[in-house]
Amino acid sequence: MCAYKSRKTILDAVPRYEASSNVDFVKQSTLPVLREGKEWYIEFYAYDPAICRLRRKRIKINRIKKIKDRRAYARDVISRITTQLARGWNPWIAKDVGNLYEFESVCNSYELYIDKMFNGGYFRKQTYAGYKSRLNSLRNYAKTIDKIHYLYQFDRPFIVRFLDYNFIEKDNGAQTRNNYLSWIATFCGWCVEKNYLQSRPTDGISYIDRRHIRKTREVIPQDIVRKIGQWLEVHDKPFLLACYLLYNCFIRPVEMTRLKVGWINVKEGTITIPDDASKNHETMVVTLPIKVLRYAMEIGTFSAANSDYIFSDKLWPGVNQIDPKIFRDHWAKVRKALNLKKEWQFYSLKDTGISEMLESKMASITVRDQARHSSLAITELYTRHLQKANKDVLDWEGSL
Template identity: 35%
Template sequence: MSVQSIAHVGNYSYLPAVLKENQDGWYIEYYAQNPQTGEMKRFRTRMNKAVKRFAKKSDAKKYCLDVVARLNCKLLDGWNPFFEGEDSRLYVTLTDVSELYLKEMKKELRPDTMRSYSTYANMLLSWVNAREPGLFCSLFNSAKATRFLDYIYNERNVSARTWNNYLKMSRAFFNWAVTKGYAKENPFNKFSLKKKEKKERTTIDADTRKRISVYLEGKPFLLVCMLVYHSLIRPKEIRNLRIQDIDLRNHSIKVAGEIAKNHNTRFCAISPQIESLIESLGLMKYPQNYYMFSDVETMSPGSKKLYDAKFTKEWAKLRKALGLPSTMQLYSFRDTGIWNMLKSHVDDLSVMQHADHSSLDITTIYANHYDPNLVKIINENTPEF
């Protein structure tokens, strides 16, 4: 076999078919690459029976050369004899399948979720291509899945929560691959989720909230904190709010389903304190289609959505300035709001709906935070023995 004559098409290599003759008669010979081993295998097809129906040798040879030409056209188009009886999709690389998956998911997922899936895909492909470049999706087995998950947990040193998220995305990707015919089974199905660590967030007491109000007086970020605390709007959802979502007449803000975490449109209550801040910031003077928070420096409204990490950076700056513990996070306002509503005897169902929770169990989990005044409350309100 001449290396120089090897042809390549897509992910496969082959040696074009030729007509040969030996003492046993004519035969067609070609080589094709085994997609699993990468080795070239020789194929021969005897033509003795086919040429018997021709009276002239020249006609028989012409027929054989025509078969050779048609066979080479098939090889050039990507046909491979190893695909006979199997779906050719089983021999598509993991890289190509990943691109197809992300392209399809882009139509279904929100931008924030899409970024997470893209990050996951890049990590998976980087890990695979560093070890087995050009690996077929169908050959990514449970042993490789084990090593990949170990790499994420041990070498990248992620939390159990993050590891669980990667496992869920891996399952989703390979479920899609199986459905589309790119894999025969999901190599991640045998793995169980790790036990999550308890969320390290504490509630934000009234004195601290007062200090934050003074520190942020007149600034848009104070409105962000209030919306998380009173309106129970998630920070990621707040980034997507527009001026048109504010309804001062009905004392509410609309969180549309397309920007909500659980895809449910809801109308969140806004307090007189929030309405006063909205007016003092002059938000209602801006065009209705402007984002409530846009400018990178001032966070004033604008036509462009604020970048992802802006709220996180602002909170880190505030926490450092006021000397707050790391367990006090921006999201802690939401926990605190839920907790205070329940303590104030707002009924559970109303709190669940306001918080956009799927069940009361979740509302209870979010409300289950350490209360620094718990001992005092119990001692003052429990009858003596």
């Protein structure tokens, strides 16, 4: 039978710890003892990571009527708990701490993984940068705002709080919130694959319906598009070529950073975008309007080597690949000079070009192929941008 000790004596002996991510802290515990009195219970202390100190655990045994049987039962329970604690069991975690992982250590391992994937050419620069950025944001949140130390604390409620923090408190858009959820699901899948987690805590967390996500950019009026072209022809000739490719050829900014001079076939009036440079991971051929080809010739694009990037340092052809952010920087100068609305973004030129082609009665299938859309349904989404009344309907005179 275990000797009775006063509760005050035990509490005085319980150490308190500063917050730590050391797994050894989680193994801290006291041996279980039997408390006899008005209430009979087995008592011991174990480290609770949620409060960063030892926390008392009590198991009541009053339900056993006979004193002799109660003490025998207590000896058996104390023996089992002592063995479990020695093996690393923690009552506040409900798993063996011998298999407990520090959150920061797992993040470090994941970072090494994405570094390896990028350096090996498996991740594109934009994908890699996005993963790193979101990982750093999650780490900062877990260290300073909603502190966790162990991977088991990275559960569904924590993830929901993190998503709400980015969506509500940081006032990001619904698409940004969805992007974070998509990345976290990928991160959790990696943790499951590496046996850090048994299942993905993101399961059951819903995305915000894309139909409720309103784009912040708008189609640019034709007169404003002409003013932009006129200003660039005087002040930023190489950026005008980039605007031409986005407006007429619907080549995405990140794809433009990969374009090489030799991919243009002047005789055929086309540019081939290989699968490793295309966002869709498919080799595609895009038509270059004669106007765009002539302008590229005027500014000396074809004087560069075939292996040169069309847009390199200062957006002139060269050997260095640039970051897509440079296009946004040049657009910021245009916006400031012409006092453009913030909703008229660089990428708005793509929306504007597609909408104008559809408005000109060009066949939807032609526009689809030029824009490299996977279906006509995607292309026809751009018809919602058309604000002018349909002339055929305006002139319609029916029987009524």
